[in-house]
Amino acid sequence: MSIQSAFSHPHRPMTCQRCAIRSRSLCGSLSDDALGALSSISRHRHFAPGQIIVTEGEPAIFANVVTGIVVEKKSLSDGREQIVSMFFSGDFLGDARRVNSDSTAQAVSPVTLCAFDRNAFEQLMDVYPVLTQSVLDYAMARLENAREWMLLLGQKSAEERVATFLMRLAARQADAGCRHVAAQSIEPGMALDIPISRAQMAAYLGLTIETVSRRMTALRDSGLVAFKDARAVRLLNVDGLKAAAGDNDRL
């Protein structure tokens, strides 16, 4: 799956210089110097679908997602689970400056991570301030996402939640590399691949599987979307979907 460089070091499957996700990740803003340092403390790790990457309460991980989808979830003692974030290719996964992770990270699809040594990474943050800034940028972006989701979980109806989910997913799949353009490029008829199961959607949206399924059907019946199967959706009416998502503001 991963793009191998002919010159790659055995434990570093590709040089960071020509990494497929570099421009979209943390590494995009680094100097060659800093990148080299980062490269030397990184190694690729693979995870099978469903495999746990870090458990809540265990030491935090620092890694870029190279390929695949990762979710982070928090759970209650009786088994109820809430997915708190989804990570796509290029996202930085890591609770910098926290000793232990506050949530469990799990691979949803086959995942390749570019993982960094924790201590070495923190030391590198001291040497290269730009790295700290990048990590801060990511943290702020995640915070903004978390807050948007709090609004969704606290105030939106089931149908608004499902519509919002589809729109966000579309924005994420449309931007593909440049997250600042986004939204505009969601054109009608766009095919959308839902990378998670209905159960995971439910855990992400604070609903049950049945309600997710029913609302998906309702969106189909009202002509906003069409689907080939449960995972392959086509957006028929983007404006309508945006309206169904509840907020008419920016993306």
Place this chain on the structure above:
Amino acid sequence: MSIQSAFSHPHRPMTCQRCAIRSRSLCGSLSDDALGALSSISRHRHFAPGQIIVTEGEPAIFANVVTGIVVEKKSLSDGREQIVSMFFSGDFLGDARRVNSDSTAQAVSPVTLCAFDRNAFEQLMDVYPVLTQSVLDYAMARLENAREWMLLLGQKSAEERVATFLMRLAARQADAGCRHVAAQSIEPGMALDIPISRAQMAAYLGLTIETVSRRMTALRDSGLVAFKDARAVRLLNVDGLKAAAGDNDRL
């Protein structure tokens, strides 16, 4: 309300050196040098209860809360509102490295902020890496809080939400300066001051005013808490309340 220094500069009501909240805030970890620089770009600002401090979409603010309570909220076009965080004395309020705020900040009580000039603050972050690290620490703490709240909003019942709110508030009021001790110091009989209205609790917990009121009554009737009035609560059974909050884990 604020502790005035005899040596204070007209626009800087107290020297940062002897600021009442220094040890609990961002400033606690700074060198005298960095603190001096920060001091020179700060000034105190006052807000009346209900007054808006920043509006969603406007340029972000950088400030420490000196006294009072601030809430941040996000809203939908039809008026539904979700409070996404509460700031107490010593908390750092600011979306570093983001141009515009993603939420509206509002004073709940009379508030004094120690506000920093935005550009100067960002420049200072370049000069003093420790400042960036402190901001990152705050961002990670806020992210963890946001995630815990996502679990609450997505999975917990009304009664669990109210109980969790009371426990978190108690932890926050008990630690008073050192957030790492916390929780342990919540002793039975502890008096708790609820600094926000029922309507704000509802907006924070993703419930209606009526449900908040009913669940508060239910907690009283089951003997977990007692109250003098709507804002003055006494914790009678801390373990019971913890159980009612749904998660038996740390704090």
Place this chain on the structure above:
DNA sequence: CGTTGGCTTGAGTCAGATCAATAGACGTGG
């Protein structure tokens, strides 16, 4: 006093949960 704003309480409704059945996709082994 009358008004106003915040809080509580009651009665009825409804959106989403729960319980239950079915269908399709996919493997596995006889």
Place this chain on the structure above:
DNA sequence: CCACGTCTATTGATCTGACTCAAGCCAACG
């Protein structure tokens, strides 16, 4: 190839926790 079990998704029937609508209480205040 078909019978079988498993896993995921959909759909139906019913239930219930929280919302809605409405009334009443109390303290603050002009």
